[in-house]
Amino acid sequence: MMQKDQFLRVHGGFRLEGEVFASGGKNAALAVLPAALLTDEPCVIENLPMIDDMFVMRDIFLALGAKVEFSKNAMRIEAKGLRTHAVPELLAHKLRASYYFLGALLGRVNESVVPFPGGCAIGSRLMDQHIKGFEALGARVYEDSEGISIEGDGLRGSVIYLDIPSVGATINIMLAAALAKGNTEIVNAGKEPHIVDLANFLNAMGASVRGAGTDTIRIKGVPRLHGCNYAVIPDQIETGTLMIAAAATGGDVLIRGALPTHMEALTAKLLEMGVRVDDTGTGEDSIRVRSEGRLRRVNIKTQPYPGFPTDLQQPMSALLSAAEGVSVIQETIFESRFRHLEELRRMGGKFTVKDRIAVIEGVKLLTGCPVLATDLRAGAALVIAGLMAQGVTEVNNIHYIDRGYEFIERKLNALGAKIERLERIGPLEIAAGG
Numbered sequence: 001m002m003q004k005d006q007f008l009r010v011h012g013g014f015r016l017e018g019e020v021f022a023s024g025g026k027n028a029a030l031a032v033l034p035a036a037l038l039t040d041e042p043c044v045i046e047n048l049p050m051i052d053d054m055f056v057m058r059d060i061f062l063a064l065g066a067k068v069e070f071s072k073n074a075m076r077i078e079a080k081g082l083r084t085h086a087v088p089e090l091l092a093h094k095l096r097a098s099y100y101f102l103g104a105l106l107g108r109v110n111e112s113v114v115p116f117p118g119g120c121a122i123g124s125r126l127m128d129q130h131i132k133g134f135e136a137l138g139a140r141v142y143e144d145s146e147g148i149s150i151e152g153d154g155l156r157g158s159v160i161y162l163d164i165p166s167v168g169a170t171i172n173i174m175l176a177a178a179l180a181k182g183n184t185e186i187v188n189a190g191k192e193p194h195i196v197d198l199a200n201f202l203n204a205m206g207a208s209v210r211g212a213g214t215d216t217i218r219i220k221g222v223p224r225l226h227g228c229n230y231a232v233i234p235d236q237i238e239t240g241t242l243m244i245a246a247a248a249t250g251g252d253v254l255i256r257g258a259l260p261t262h263m264e265a266l267t268a269k270l271l272e273m274g275v276r277v278d279d280t281g282t283g284e285d286s287i288r289v290r291s292e293g294r295l296r297r298v299n300i301k302t303q304p305y306p307g308f309p310t311d312l313q314q315p316m317s318a319l320l321s322a323a324e325g326v327s328v329i330q331e332t333i334f335e336s337r338f339r340h341l342e343e344l345r346r347m348g349g350k351f352t353v354k355d356r357i358a359v360i361e362g363v364k365l366l367t368g369c370p371v372l373a374t375d376l377r378a379g380a381a382l383v384i385a386g387l388m389a390q391g392v393t394e395v396n397n398i399h400y401i402d403r404g405y406e407f408i409e410r411k412l413n414a415l416g417a418k419i420e421r422l423e424r425i426g427p428l429e430i431a432a433g434g
């Protein structure tokens, strides 16, 4: 899908209206797929988003020697007779979640090697809590300039207190502990919906994981796991991005297959801004977003779930850039997640940033111009800004967007947006940012 020199030409001023389906969760899929390595029986994972990250996952499974089929949003993985316990460097660098192969391979074959993972450059993204967890389970962890290698001779359950409720560390420890001997307790665990999704998948494979979604996850190690079919949850962040896009255009959009309970933090903020958010009242999983006129300012502080998700901070900042009044965003999870504001500034946005706090002075209207996506959610923010802006916004570096959003322009165009995916001819020329 991704081509290096493609860009999105977003024509501003079109109102979004109609129905759209939420795709399967990227971060849920990235947590669930590696767990298929914990059995030699086939697992079929359904409702996967067709995004670049899924193709990288498929390639990692193939490189490890698993049999994989991937089509129509489902991946069948049969991890019998693995060839190696090392993830190739080129693939590891393509996505953050390659680090989940540390826990999954350790759990399955007692050793793993993963070069330092890639992913969005939004902060230092340390791994000390992952390593602490592996060591507590009895593994030996070696780190050098190339990456991380781990060895264990039969893992044993342990109590692991996380200094911060890291999503990645919680998932990695769950993957490693499912087949360990005895009981593991992860205290101060992450509570994100995709952590619960992984627990449900592991339990469907025969594991004993309790308490996912609370501060303490208890895992009773089992001797073996079996294959199964499993569908991942809808994408919380794609749903949120669509909700914000609907609000940004004074739209009326029904997102089907979305889980309102996962969206409570965003919904609360949108309501505060004057947006109408409700379900269809029919009991089905869906969210309707309606907005009209200029929205009001709000303050936001990103926090681990159920707080306001850092992944929606960037799209939300685009919405706030044209809201009435001054909004303050405090980013507590990642230290470099405001780089997109420089791009929004090119479009006429007014911001000051100091450390982890951004102050946004809402302007009446943004103006379209060429901009650069600096990471995945920055790309989504710029598309939303383009929908609101006067004139044409050219969003470049869209390989970031294609990593995490399934056909973003097709979904938005089906709702009435006017976005073209074009190939660049000649060099990219963008004036220096303000």
Ligand code: EPU
Pocket (backbone or CB within 6 Å): 027, 030, 096, 097, 120, 123, 124, 125, 126, 127, 128, 129, 130, 131, 164, 165, 166, 167, 168, 169, 192, 237, 309, 310, 311, 333, 334, 335, 376, 377, 404
């Ligand atoms: N941290 C540590 N030590 C650790 C682990 C994390 O200090 O051992 C710090 C990080 O440096 C960061 C904070 O803790 O400042 C949060 O990190 P966390 O481990 O929770 O995040 P992650 O696993 O690196 C996942 C998602 C991100 C999402 C965050 C927070 C995946 C593949 N990535 O990252 O998703 O922002 O959780 O919810 O699931 C995205 O989808 O755009 C994205 C960046």
